[in-house]
Amino acid sequence: MIRRTEDGCIKCGACQSVCPVMRLEGYQRFPGPRRLAVEAPRFSRELAALSGPLQMCTSCAQCESACPSRLPITDAIMRLRARFGTSTEGGERMLRNVRQHGRTVAPVSRSMAPTEGSALFFPGCIGEARTPLSVQMTLDLLLAVGDGIYIPERWHCCGSPLQKIGAQDEANRLRDLNTSILEGAEEVITACPGCAVQLRRANGVEALHVLEYLYESITPSRLRWRSPRPMTVAIHSPCHLVRSVGPHTIDYARELLASVDGLRVVDMDDEGCCGGGGGVASARPELAARMARRRTDSATRAGAEVLLAPCPFCVVNLERAGGLKVQDLTSFLATLSENRQ
Amino acid sequence: MSLPSLDVDVLVVGGGAAGLTAASRLALNGRSVAVASSATPATALSTGRILLDVDDPAAEEWASFTLAQFRRQGAYYVMSKKPVVAMTNLGTRMRQSITSPLFDWTRTDRNVAVVGFIGNCDLDPDLVAREVGRSRRARPRPYWFSPSYSPELDRDLFVEELGRALMQDVSEETVVLPPMPQRSPYDIMAELRKRSGKNVVEAATPLSWPGRRLQSLLEGVAARLGVTLLKDRRLASIQLDGGEASAAQLSSGGRSQRVDFNALVLATGNVTSGGLAVEGRDIVDPLGIFQVASSPASGIASRHLLSALSSGMVTRDGKAVTRQGSTLRNVIPVGSLVRGMSYPLGRGLGDVVLQAWKAALVAEDAL
Ligand SMILES: Cc1cc2nc3c(=O)[nH]c(=O)nc-3n(C[C@H](O)[C@H](O)[C@H](O)COP(=O)(O)OP(=O)(O)OC[C@H]3O[C@@H](n4cnc5c(N)ncnc54)[C@H](O)[C@@H]3O)c2cc1C
Ligand code: SF4
Ligand code: SF4
Numbered sequence: 001m002i003r004r005t006e007d008g009c010i011k012c013g014a015c016q017s018v019c020p021v022m023r024l025e026g027y028q029r030f031p032g033p034r035r036l037a038v039e040a041p042r043f044s045r046e047l048a049a050l051s052g053p054l055q056m057c058t059s060c061a062q063c064e065s066a067c068p069s070r071l072p073i074t075d076a077i078m079r080l081r082a083r084f085g086t087s088t089e090g091g092e093r094m095l096r097n098v099r100q101h102g103r104t105v106a107p108v109s110r111s112m113a114p115t116e117g118s119a120l121f122f123p124g125c126i127g128e129a130r131t132p133l134s135v136q137m138t139l140d141l142l143l144a145v146g147d148g149i150y151i152p153e154r155w156h157c158c159g160s161p162l163q164k165i166g167a168q169d170e171a172n173r174l175r176d177l178n179t180s181i182l183e184g185a186e187e188v189i190t191a192c193p194g195c196a197v198q199l200r201r202a203n204g205v206e207a208l209h210v211l212e213y214l215y216e217s218i219t220p221s222r223l224r225w226r227s228p229r230p231m232t233v234a235i236h237s238p239c240h241l242v243r244s245v246g247p248h249t250i251d252y253a254r255e256l257l258a259s260v261d262g263l264r265v266v267d268m269d270d271e272g273c274c275g276g277g278g279g280v281a282s283a284r285p286e287l288a289a290r291m292a293r294r295r296t297d298s299a300t301r302a303g304a305e306v307l308l309a310p311c312p313f314c315v316v317n318l319e320r321a322g323g324l325k326v327q328d329l330t331s332f333l334a335t336l337s338e339n340r341q
Numbered sequence: 342m343s344l345p346s347l348d349v350d351v352l353v354v355g356g357g358a359a360g361l362t363a364a365s366r367l368a369l370n371g372r373s374v375a376v377a378s379s380a381t382p383a384t385a386l387s388t389g390r391i392l393l394d395v396d397d398p399a400a401e402e403w404a405s406f407t408l409a410q411f412r413r414q415g416a417y418y419v420m421s422k423k424p425v426v427a428m429t430n431l432g433t434r435m436r437q438s439i440t441s442p443l444f445d446w447t448r449t450d451r452n453v454a455v456v457g458f459i460g461n462c463d464l465d466p467d468l469v470a471r472e473v474g475r476s477r478r479a480r481p482r483p484y485w486f487s488p489s490y491s492p493e494l495d496r497d498l499f500v501e502e503l504g505r506a507l508m509q510d511v512s513e514e515t516v517v518l519p520p521m522p523q524r525s526p527y528d529i530m531a532e533l534r535k536r537s538g539k540n541v542v543e544a545a546t547p548l549s550w551p552g553r554r555l556q557s558l559l560e561g562v563a564a565r566l567g568v569t570l571l572k573d574r575r576l577a578s579i580q581l582d583g584g585e586a587s588a589a590q591l592s593s594g595g596r597s598q599r600v601d602f603n604a605l606v607l608a609t610g611n612v613t614s615g616g617l618a619v620e621g622r623d624i625v626d627p628l629g630i631f632q633v634a635s636s637p638a639s640g641i642a643s644r645h646l647l648s649a650l651s652s653g654m655v656t657r658d659g660k661a662v663t664r665q666g667s668t669l670r671n672v673i674p675v676g677s678l679v680r681g682m683s684y685p686l687g688r689g690l691g692d693v694v695l696q697a698w699k700a701a702l703v704a705e706d707a708l
Pocket of ligand 2 (some may be wrong): 018019020021022032035056057058059060061062063064074075077
């Protein structure tokens with residue numbers, strides 16, 4: 001695969017020009033996707049000097065979707081990172097938690113839901129531990145509008161963050177632990193885009209992100225919302241949602257919000273990564289915060305009072321910026337729902 | 342796992358200059374149109390300058406429609422029947438019929454300052470000055486400017502500092518700058534002109550902002566006319582029924598979506614963009630459906646490059662032809678995907694947009 005990355009590059013620079021880290025940090029601090037994925041593997045003497053920059057890649061895949069040759073740039077960067085074993089304090093903590101609790105973050109409480117049913121809701125480690133309230137609101141909405149929603153007694157991290165830090169064995173172990181848990185479900189719904197993608201790829205389960213579930217599986221007449229007062233919001237496009245789960249999800253988000261009376265959705269002049277992905281939030285929190293700031297600034301310029309992110313992980317990172325209210329998109333819809341439980 | 346299906350009059354696959362032009366004309370005529378595209382199109386990698394065949398009556402028609410639409414987005418481009426000459430970032434001259442006056446270097450001014458920004462590799466003033474100086478048509482002088490601010494992040498401070506530097510340290514009346522990293526640089530350029538009192542212009546630079554700007558303007562035109570832009574979607578397969586295409590599967594992330602249509606416009610570009618693929622020594626259609634052949638061409642030293650660029654989809658009365666030789670009545674290939682339309686063998690953007698503008702009517706006939 002790395003071979004293909006090297007050989008297929010036409011040196012157009014499209015990847016370099018869209019990389020949010022490179023735009024923010026400049027070439028000196030972050031040499032960009034082409035340098036890391038295509039050129040670096042050819043000059044192995046320099047690789048050691050790149051271990052710092054390798055930690056700064058958020059795995060947003062903007063480079064990859066811009067590449068006219070469709071090279072697997074992000075994968076190549078992640079593999080290079082794994083080869084280095086760039087272990088960080090955050091990564092070690094994550095591994096400890098996974099060994100102890102089966103989750104990347106130790107859970108504080110359990111969301112209230114039936115433990116049996118037909119439609120399995122997978123809250124995700126970050127969601128349940130860091131934004132428990134928002135997960136509960138999402139869940140309440142699902143219970144009100146969906147059928148057979150449940151959370152199994154036990155579930156484990158989907159393994160996605162472990163893969164990002166190169167801990168493939170641990171990711172495989174979790175995949176196997178989740179297999180029997182997922183088996184009984186007719187539908188699998190996740191709050192986090194990363195979980196949806198990982199469960200599809202690793203477990204072969206047709207997991208839906210909660211936006212896909214709401215838009216595709218629920219009859220629109222069951223989704224009735226009203227905003228208590230006129231409100232202006234902006235939508236953040238999570239990288240793993242738009243580029244891995246699929247770009248249709250953001251169309252869904254727009255349409256769902258368009259159906260809310262009293263709500264105005266504004267476009268931002270600059271779209272992009274929250275800055276927290278790919279282990280950057282734990283390895284380089286100051287960079288993650290600066291990138292988050294770019295997003296919230298852009299939303300503020302557009303006149304938004306709230307920045308809505310259909311991803312718990314993005315919410316946690318965007319909140320680092322401070323200044324603007326950030327909320328999970330589904331839990332926001334839940335607060336406006338006229339038939340919440 | 343399929344997404345809810347979509348139904349349109351015309352599905353356009355490929356959202357570069359060709360696809361967007363065809364889509365806009367069809368939408369203008371009241372058709373429902375969706376454009377599915379993925380990855381950076383060659384259009385966004387180009388210099389964004391368009392040279393038109395002004396003897397073609399479609400040129401005037403396309404230009405007056407498109408430039409009016411550009412103006413609605415705040416972009417001031419004009420058409421000139423006699424091509425205007427611009428300077429490229431390599432110091433070569435480039436002829437163009439459609440451009441913004443803010444980007445042009447008037448040929449009458451012989452004393453030109455070429456200003457590079459330290460840390461920006463789009464324009465090397467030493468190289469440009471050397472090259473342009475050789476032609477003796479001008480006396481260019483190179484300058485290096487070291488910006489304290491980012492034009493992207495601290496626009497106002499950047500403009501203030503550069504404006505002052507141009508006024509105080511540059512004696513020439515015309516100043517050529519690297520492209521501003523902006524979708525809408527017109528106000529910055531105007532402000533720099535006002536602050537410095539000089540004729541400030543931008544170099545024609547491929548792989549940079551001018552091409553991206555053109556791309557976003559063309560997308561803006563289509564969106565304003567009600568075209569559905571499906572970004573990051575790839576055409577995975579086409580369903581053929583007898584002599585026509587009836588549906589297509591697009592992929593969105595890991596899922597697929599069926600699109601039903603009455604006509605299919607293919608605008609997936611040439612080998613650069615993946616509309617055509619290299620298979621051994623042959624250039625083929627990556628879907629394995631259509632006939633691809635080369636046209637007689639010369640002017641490129643490399644034999645392989647010549648064969649790659651002179652190859653393209655075969656058409657009959659503007660319609661696609663299968664490998665087996667039958668014509669598909671409602672599949673219309675447009676742009677650099679078509680045989681003989683690849684730059685620099687074709688004329689690039691100008692040929693591409695005019696061909697697509699006309700082909701839109703062929704697509705309409707097939708409805
Ligand atoms: C570096 C460079 C500089 C150039 N400079 C100039 C210039 O100065 N002046 C000039 O006139 N011309 C120039 N050209 C040529 C000009 O850019 C092209 O002629 C023109 O852009 C072609 O437009 P198009 O719409 O046919 O294809 P493109 O703009 O390439 O659009 C095709 C699109 O289709 C997408 N696609 C392909 N396969 C699929 C699929 N299966 N599913 C979905 N989408 C798909 C591609 O990713 C791409 O986005 C330049 C080209 C390059 C590369
Ligand atoms: S994945 Fe994102 S952050 Fe990493 S190199 Fe690509 S564009 Fe840059
Ligand atoms: S976008 Fe792809 S082809 Fe272009 S420079 Fe980057 S890796 Fe190379």
